Amino acid sequence: NAGVTQTPKFQVLKTGQSMTLQCAQDMNHEYMSWYRQDPGMGLRLIHYSVGAGITDQGEVPNGYNVSRSTTEDFPLRLLSAAPSQTSVYFCASSPFTGQSSGNTIYFGEGSWLTVV
Amino acid sequence: AQSVTQPDIHITVSEGASLELRCNYSYGATPYLFWYVQSPGQGLQLLLKYFSGDTLVQGIKGFEAEFKRSQSSFNLRKPSVHWSDAAEYFCAVGNAGNNRKLIWGLGTSLAVNP
Numbered sequence: 723n724a725g726v727t728q729t730p731k732f733q734v735l736k737t738g739q740s741m742t743l744q745c746a747q748d749m750n751h752e753y754m755s756w757y758r759q760d761p762g763m764g765l766r767l768i769h770y771s772v773g774a775g776i777t778d779q780g781e782v783p784n785g786y787n788v789s790r791s792t793t794e795d796f797p798l799r800l801l802s803a804a805p806s807q808t809s810v811y812f813c814a815s816s817p818f819t820g821q822s823s824g825n826t827i828y829f830g831e832g833s834w835l836t837v838v
Numbered sequence: 839a840q841s842v843t844q845p846d847i848h849i850t851v852s853e854g855a856s857l858e859l860r861c862n863y864s865y866g867a868t869p870y871l872f873w874y875v876q877s878p879g880q881g882l883q884l885l886l887k888y889f890s891g892d893t894l895v896q897g898i899k900g901f902e903a904e905f906k907r908s909q910s911s912f913n914l915r916k917p918s919v920h921w922s923d924a925a926e927y928f929c930a931v932g933n934a935g936n937n938r939k940l941i942w943g944l945g946t947s948l949a950v951n952p
Contacts, residue, residue: 726881762944763944764928764942764943764944764945765882765928765942767939770939780939812881812882814882826884826887827872827874827882827884827940828884829874829881829882829883830881831879831880831881832879832880832881
């Protein structure tokens with residue numbers, strides 16, 4: 723059972739570089755999202771998608787870009803990395819309300835990103 | 839304003855002792871409530887959730903939580919803690935219409951003494 727898979731697990735970037743965090747889920751979930759987790763600030767929603775071709779901004783979208791070309795994949799792009807983007811990033815997925823698993827959110831194992 | 843408060847940033851208990859982690863929320867609509875656990879270096883895993891019905895809900899790993907509407911609380915309990923329960927615990931609240939935009943607490947870090 724793969725669930726939600728994120729790559730890479732660890733990454734070090736230089737300021738100004740760009741990169742993409744990959745996320746894939748094999749549960750046919752319509753909803754996918756990206757969070758960042760920082761000490762003392764909990765989980766903050768970056769971007770989310772309710773289906774292929776549909777994305778929307780979360781709480782902290784600046785500096786990040788997403789796309790949803792398929793149900794399975796939801797990559798997160800850092801356009802020009804800044805030290806403030808040093809964080810742990812979690813991808814998550816969820817079925818819509820009404821399905822048997824309800825509103826449970828399934829998380830990937832995280833990607834540790836350091837921007838120097 | 840909508841919010842979730844976990845008053846205890848860090849808790850230490852002895853193995854075998856009982857545990858209660860507090861969660862208070864402020865939410866305008868009927869709340870859907872969740873507890874997630876995050877083991878070190880891992881993603882978050884759902885422990886239990888409350889949507890409606892019985893206000894005492896059972897979860898995985900021997901955890902339970904009780905929804906108290908009058909107190910706006912959803913405290914997590916376990917009668918006997920195991921060393922493997924050491925982790926970060928997050929409470930979250932959402933609603934049926936747009937529960938994807940969950941409001942998260944800042945978490946409670948649990949340490950277990952042998």
